[in-house]
Amino acid sequence: MTYTLQKQAMDNLFQSWSKDYLIYGPTLIKNTGRFSDTDSVRYDKLTSIDQLEFDKKSDYSFKDIIFPISEMLFSYDATGTHIPEPKHQGALVFLRACDTHALTRLDQIFLENGKPDFYYKRLRENLKIVLLPCRTSFENCFCVSMKSNIPHQFDYALEVKDGAYILNTQASSLSALLKKEKTIDYTVPFVTSNTVVVEHAKKIDVAALTKSEMWREYDSRCINCGRCNLVCPTCTCWTMQDIHYSDNKSAGERRRIHASCMVDNFDRVAGNHVYRPKNGDRMRYKTLHKVYDHKLRFGVDLCVGCGRCDDICPEYISFSNILNKVAQESK
Amino acid sequence: MIEEENQYIPFAHTIMEVIKHTHIEYTFRLEYADAKHVIPGQFFEISLPQFGEAPISVSGIGENSIDFTIRSTGVVTDELFTYTTGDQLLIRGPYGNGFIADNYKGAELVVIAGGTGVSPVKSIIDYFGNHNEEVKNMQIITGFKSREDMLFTSDFARWQNQMHVTLTFDKGDESVDNIGLVTKYIPLLEVEDLTTAQAIVVGPPIMMKFAVRGLLERGYKEENIWISHERRMSCGIGKCGHCRVNDTYICLDGPVFNYTVGKDLID
Numbered sequence: 001m002t003y004t005l006q007k008q009a010m011d012n013l014f015q016s017w018s019k020d021y022l023i024y025g026p027t028l029i030k031n032t033g034r035f036s037d038t039d040s041v042r043y044d045k046l047t048s049i050d051q052l053e054f055d056k057k058s059d060y061s062f063k064d065i066i067f068p069i070s071e072m073l074f075s076y077d078a079t080g081t082h083i084p085e086p087k088h089q090g091a092l093v094f095l096r097a098c099d100t101h102a103l104t105r106l107d108q109i110f111l112e113n114g115k116p117d118f119y120y121k122r123l124r125e126n127l128k129i130v131l132l133p134c135r136t137s138f139e140n141c142f143c144v145s146m147k148s149n150i151p152h153q154f155d156y157a158l159e160v161k162d163g164a165y166i167l168n169t170q171a172s173s174l175s176a177l178l179k180k181e182k183t184i185d186y187t188v189p190f191v192t193s194n195t196v197v198v199e200h201a202k203k204i205d206v207a208a209l210t211k212s213e214m215w216r217e218y219d220s221r222c223i224n225c226g227r228c229n230l231v232c233p234t235c236t237c238w239t240m241q242d243i244h245y246s247d248n249k250s251a252g253e254r255r256r257i258h259a260s261c262m263v264d265n266f267d268r269v270a271g272n273h274v275y276r277p278k279n280g281d282r283m284r285y286k287t288l289h290k291v292y293d294h295k296l297r298f299g300v301d302l303c304v305g306c307g308r309c310d311d312i313c314p315e316y317i318s319f320s321n322i323l324n325k326v327a328q329e330s331k
Numbered sequence: 332m333i334e335e336e337n338q339y340i341p342f343a344h345t346i347m348e349v350i351k352h353t354h355i356e357y358t359f360r361l362e363y364a365d366a367k368h369v370i371p372g373q374f375f376e377i378s379l380p381q382f383g384e385a386p387i388s389v390s391g392i393g394e395n396s397i398d399f400t401i402r403s404t405g406v407v408t409d410e411l412f413t414y415t416t417g418d419q420l421l422i423r424g425p426y427g428n429g430f431i432a433d434n435y436k437g438a439e440l441v442v443i444a445g446g447t448g449v450s451p452v453k454s455i456i457d458y459f460g461n462h463n464e465e466v467k468n469m470q471i472i473t474g475f476k477s478r479e480d481m482l483f484t485s486d487f488a489r490w491q492n493q494m495h496v497t498l499t500f501d502k503g504d505e506s507v508d509n510i511g512l513v514t515k516y517i518p519l520l521e522v523e524d525l526t527t528a529q530a531i532v533v534g535p536p537i538m539m540k541f542a543v544r545g546l547l548e549r550g551y552k553e554e555n556i557w558i559s560h561e562r563r564m565s566c567g568i569g570k571c572g573h574c575r576v577n578d579t580y581i582c583l584d585g586p587v588f589n590y591t592v593g594k595d596l597i598d
Contacts (some may be wrong), residue, residue: 073339076380081340114569114583118337206577210597237572240565244381252381254339256565259572266573267598269563270385270404273536275598285598289575296578 002186003178005165013167014049016177017092021128024065025094026058027051033059034312043093052094054160057138059311061233062093063106066123070241070257073119077251086119090126094158096134097190098141098304101148102233103129108298109236119256131157137194140307142320145198148304149190157188196307198323201330204292212329215280221315222279226260228309228319229286234302237261261286287322338568341378341421347396349415352482355403356447357412358390361420363397370429371454372559372587375399376567378421382410386564386582388451389425400450400482426567427586430455430531430557432465438529438555439468439522443513443542445534449473449482451559451586452533457486460493469494470520474513474538476501495521513538517545525550533559543590556590 005013017023023046032040041058043065044051074081095103110120131154134143143149151157157168167178168188229235239259244252259266262282267275276282294302309319350358363369369392376384377399385407391398403412414420432455440459444452459469471490475481477500490496497516499509509516513534522528530551532542539558546556562581565571574581576596588596 083337083340109572110570113580115338116336117570118339120570121336206597207595236570238565239571239573240384242379242381242383249381254380256571259565261572267563269561270402270408272404275562281598288577293575293578 001170001175002166002168002184003181004184005167005178005181007165009178009181010049010165010167013174013177016174017128018047021090021092021126022088023047023092024062025051025130026053026056026132028053028056034314049165054132057096057141057306057308057311059308060231061102061306061308062095062099063102063233063236064258065091065093066127067106067110067120067236067238067258070255071119073254073256075251075253077248086122088123090128091123092128092130094130094132095154096132096306097151098143098146098148098306099233100129100131100152100154101146101304102306104152105234105294105298105300105302105304106236108294112298129154129156131188133157133159133189134191135159135189137191138307140196140310140318140320141191141194142196142198142305142307144192144194144305145196145200145320146301146303146305148306149192149194151188151190159189194305196320198305198320199327200291200323201327204288204326204330206288206292209288209326209329210281210284214325214329215278215284218280218283218317219278222262222283222317223315224262224264224279224282225314226263227312227314228317229260229262230258231308231312233306233308234290234304235260237266261289283322287319287326290319291323291326338423339566341376341384341423343419343421346414346416346418346420352400352484353480356400356480356482357403358398358400358482359411359414359420360391360393360396360398361422362395364395366392366395366397369397369425370431371458372429372451373425373427374451374567374586375422375424375426376564377401377407377411378423379407379410380421382407384565386426386567388559388586390450390453391457392454398453400447400453402447424567426582428584430559430587432458432462434557435459435529435531436465438466438527439470439524440466440529440531441470441472441520442531443472443517443534443546444532445474445513445538445542446476446480447482448534448538448559452531453483453486455531456490456494460490463493468521468523470497471495472497472499472513472516472520474499474501474534477503478508512541514541514545517542517549520549522549526552527555529555529557531557531559543594553590553594558588558590558593559586560588560593560596561586 110117237259290303344361348360390400562574
């Protein structure tokens with residue numbers, strides 16, 4: 001069923017959602033962009049539909065809603081360990097088509113790779129998805145090449161057209177709230193082409209590709225800042241971190257924080273051995289995970305083609321370009 | 332929410348004994364009631380609040396105890412060396428696949444290990460030392476930097492009576508000890524049937540590489556060689572991503588690999 005909602009009806013719906021869920025969506029934050037006087041779009045808790053950014057791609061991904069940048073696993077003191085309450089019992093999150101696919105990748109790592117992750121599972125369990133359909137591709141997107149342009153599962157789709165909101169839903173629970181609203185014929189739109197096209201290597205010879213000279217460019221060009229991992233909706237690596245309170249050293253917290261395979265120490269073992277000292281080799285490790293290794297294990301590529309890594313890279317390294325180079329090298 | 336589902340909570344176990352091998356290598360023996368379910372080659376996350384966690388191989392499995400042999404090389408392990416008998420250690424595990432004894436039963440077996448690499452294979456050596464009839468000819472080749480760096484001295488005394496032991500040191504007095512790398516002794520191995528003879532190799536990456544090469548040159552089959560990998564880990568349970576190599580998670584799929592699988596891992 002698809003409804004057209006005027007502002008008041010949309011506000012009522014938003015209020016109804018907020019009774020059961022914390023609502024997270026992309027929102028424009030003034031003067032926080034990468035250059036002076038520019039803005040950025042980030043996920044935040046929303047209290048009104050007016051805060052939702054419908055027109056731009058978010059610079060950062062949604063992942064920290066269910067996989068927080070820093071998450072306390074437990075606190076400890078003289079009496080033992082204490083598990084904190086989850087930060088939400090239910091959340092509603094606005095996602096693009098590529099992000100709905102990214103969510104399935106997060107699920108694969110946290111729920112299917114070994115036993116389910118306690119902390120991820122409890123934030124993931126009661127998650128409602130509102131799709132923000134893409135009618136046209138954003139800059140650097142290559143979702144069509146990654147087969148993530150057609151949305152995966154969602155509970156609602158919402159877009160703005162001619163000053164009205166178009167809400168698509170299968171949910172019957174809303175019918176009382178919306179019964180007076182006008183319904184229309186509607187098909188959820190998705191993009192069918194991007195400017196950026198990525199060619200998939202038919203067969204990758206990992207040993208040969210590892211020796212390729214193509215990675216040496218990134219030894220110097222990549223500055224291993226890790227921003228690509230930070231913004232990526234499918235990067236899930238994390239590191240354990242303990243802190244203790246300065247006034248009481250027997251009390252503290254164990255946390256997990258987002259990690260980056262591009263940053264030093266990701267692979268350092270006792271005795272100071274490092275498996276990938278060169279940035280180019282870290283780039284290879286990341287790249288092959290995104291389009292080869294994960295697929296061998298889970299049947300789908302990890303990369304969903306959102307292009308956020310290209311958007312954020314301070315060295316203007318294009319990941320889609322790297323994927324095309326991999327395809328060329330593998331011929 | 333059932334607390335049992337939360338795999339990140341460590342449990343306290345009492346230290347029964349601290350065995351000091353060298354000034355930087357100690358074995359911590361912990362009370363562990365469920366020791367019979369621990370497999371040689373598996374590992375635990377040892378947890379020191381304030382300092383973090385470190386994945387450590389089990390180096391011995393007793394009736395009601397497990398051993399961890401640790402070299403003091405990092406933040407967590409340095410702190411660990413201040414712990415003593417009667418203290419409690421927080422651990423979680425066991426994790427990983429371990430060495431499955433059935434893979435070696437009825438065959439000739441050689442275990443080649445170097446330095447702290449002896450720790451993860453110590454309990455499988457112990458197992459076949461105590462069940463000598465389950466393998467045809469048990470041999471071990473072990474190397475340490477020098478006599479001063481040697482681990483498990485008392486265990487070696489026992490092993491001498493149970494199997495063929497080659498103990499070698501990188502440097503030392505040639506008139507007293509074997510001096511040389513473990514690879515030197517691979518051509519001297521006594522093997523009756525190279526098509527079924529099994530080998531376990533654990534140690535620093537460079538030692539494993541050359542020991543495996545030596546075994547292959549000697550005529551061992553790739554599928555009869557077993558190695559154990561070490562990588563950085565935060566979780567030990569397939570979530571943190573640090574130990575992933577290609578499509579393999581060392582913590583879930585290893586750390587023990589048949590060489591036909593392990594040889595293709597490219598970091």
